[in-house]
Amino acid sequence: MNSPNHSLSRWFRSGGEPAESNAQEKGTAAPRGTRRSIGFGEFMRSLQADLKAAGEQRLSILDLGSTSPANISFFTEMGLRVSTEDVLRACKDPDYMLRQEDGSEQFDSQKFLAENLAYSEGQFDAVLCWDVADYLPEALVKPLVERIRFVLKPHGTLLAFFHDKDPGPNSALYRYHITQTDTLEIEPKGSVKLQRIFNNRHVESLFADFASRKFFLGRDNYREVIVVR
Amino acid sequence: MWKPRPEDNQPMSSNQPSASPTVAAAPTPNLTTAPKEAPKMSHQAADRADVGHIGKSVVIRGELTGNEDLYLDGEIEGNINLRDHKLVIGPNGKIKASITARDIVLHGRVEGNVSATERVELKKACTLVGDVSTQRIVIEDGAYFKGSIDIKESKDSRSEARKPIAMAAASAGSSTGMSSSTTYNASSGSQGSFIEPK
Numbered sequence: 127m128n129s130p131n132h133s134l135s136r137w138f139r140s141g142g143e144p145a146e147s148n149a150q151e152k153g154t155a156a157p158r159g160t161r162r163s164i165g166f167g168e169f170m171r172s173l174q175a176d177l178k179a180a181g182e183q184r185l186s187i188l189d190l191g192s193t194s195p196a197n198i199s200f201f202t203e204m205g206l207r208v209s210t211e212d213v214l215r216a217c218k219d220p221d222y223m224l225r226q227e228d229g230s231e232q233f234d235s236q237k238f239l240a241e242n243l244a245y246s247e248g249q250f251d252a253v254l255c256w257d258v259a260d261y262l263p264e265a266l267v268k269p270l271v272e273r274i275r276f277v278l279k280p281h282g283t284l285l286a287f288f289h290d291k292d293p294g295p296n297s298a299l300y301r302y303h304i305t306q307t308d309t310l311e312i313e314p315k316g317s318v319k320l321q322r323i324f325n326n327r328h329v330e331s332l333f334a335d336f337a338s339r340k341f342f343l344g345r346d347n348y349r350e351v352i353v354v355r
Numbered sequence: 356m357w358k359p360r361p362e363d364n365q366p367m368s369s370n371q372p373s374a375s376p377t378v379a380a381a382p383t384p385n386l387t388t389a390p391k392e393a394p395k396m397s398h399q400a401a402d403r404a405d406v407g408h409i410g411k412s413v414v415i416r417g418e419l420t421g422n423e424d425l426y427l428d429g430e431i432e433g434n435i436n437l438r439d440h441k442l443v444i445g446p447n448g449k450i451k452a453s454i455t456a457r458d459i460v461l462h463g464r465v466e467g468n469v470s471a472t473e474r475v476e477l478k479k480a481c482t483l484v485g486d487v488s489t490q491r492i493v494i495e496d497g498a499y500f501k502g503s504i505d506i507k508e509s510k511d512s513r514s515e516a517r518k519p520i521a522m523a524a525a526s527a528g529s530s531t532g533m534s535s536s537t538t539y540n541a542s543s544g545s546q547g548s549f550i551e552p553k
Contacts, residue, residue: 193494193500195494199494202492202504202506207503207504207506208503209502209503209504210502
């Protein structure tokens with residue numbers, strides 16, 4: 127039987143290239159696992175309460191993870207309008223790197239936000255951030271959270287995951303597919319350098335402008351956070 | 356045991372498609388052992404006759420309208436309107452246009468809003484940057500999509516679709532209400548391991 131560590135080490139051995147592209151080239155499917163998520167369960171309960179209150183009005187949700195047919199199907203069947211934007215993929219565009227005078231490169235968050243996440247104020251009732259923040263360029267983290275706050279309605283809900291411990295030089299990146307109201311299917315997407323570890327204080331500081339933050343601590347070195355605008 | 360004759364595998368004459376519809380239409384009983392692909396291929400060939408083709412070397416700027424199904428593998432900039440027909444964007448297709456059709460199947464790259472009266476299919480390796488409005492959507496794993504999806508549906512089907520979700524929520528059990536301050540919930544035993552191999 128494959129242990130989680132064994133599964134992860136297989137992805138690490140695949141080198142620096144995203145496993146997603148490797149798998150596609152070889153025509154092999156990445157192995158998937160499941161995870162029960164209390165944070166997502168809480169997120170869904172909040173969303174369903176909003177749905178009841180909304181009546182015939184259609185709610186909108188924004189998914190910042192990789193395009194997931196399962197997620198789109200899940201929410202459209204609920205009658206939601208779904209928007210999806212793969213933020214991490216967009217970040218990889220070299221056009222967003224600014225060369226400094228000293229030769230170093232810095233991420234141009236202004237340009238990124240001018241071309242991405244261009245939604246109107248209060249457009250979304252909920253946002254799924256998954257663990258995107260752990261992999262973002264440093265310069266983009268705070269502006270992105272501000273943008274999310276801008277596009278969320280008052281009392282809108284955000285779900286984010288954060289690593290609790292550094293898993294090493296390369297961290298397995300996952301795609302999250304919703305299977306039930308409290309269960310996620312996780313698909314390894316490749317091994318990517320984790321940019322940072324947010325501790326609780328960092329997370330609180332990051333979402334300081336929001337009305338509330340609720341933490342769920344897992345046994346698997348992940349924290350799930352529900353944030354309400 | 357029946358064996359295919361050598362001439363069965365030979366290509367047809369130049370004015371017939373290689374996937375011949377005659378195989379499925381032949382009346383002899385032996386044809387029941389013909390390759391399974393034959394009916395499908397004959398169907399495709401019949402379809403092909405009714406479908407307009409725009410090849411990969413074609414570049415069009417402006418408005419494209421039509422009253423027939425269309426396979427589009429070239430570059431288009433502008434608007435595409437095939438209101439009651441099917442549009443297939445081939446793998447080489449690069450479209451910067453608003454698209455309106457009955458059914459839309461994407462293999463290539465599209466930047467623009469897509470509106471289908473019936474169905475949109477995003478095939479693997481396709482890219483769609485734009486909003487989708489349709490009754491039904493099929494997205495294959497590997498497709499890249501950036502935009503919003505609005506499913507047009509009747510009020511009845513919408514309320515039906517919500518039912519299973521509402522039931523699942525009721526059975527999931529209650530939890531503490533959202534507080535106005537930070538709350539920490541240690542899920543000691545209830546939250547499973549991050550990876551549970553199937």
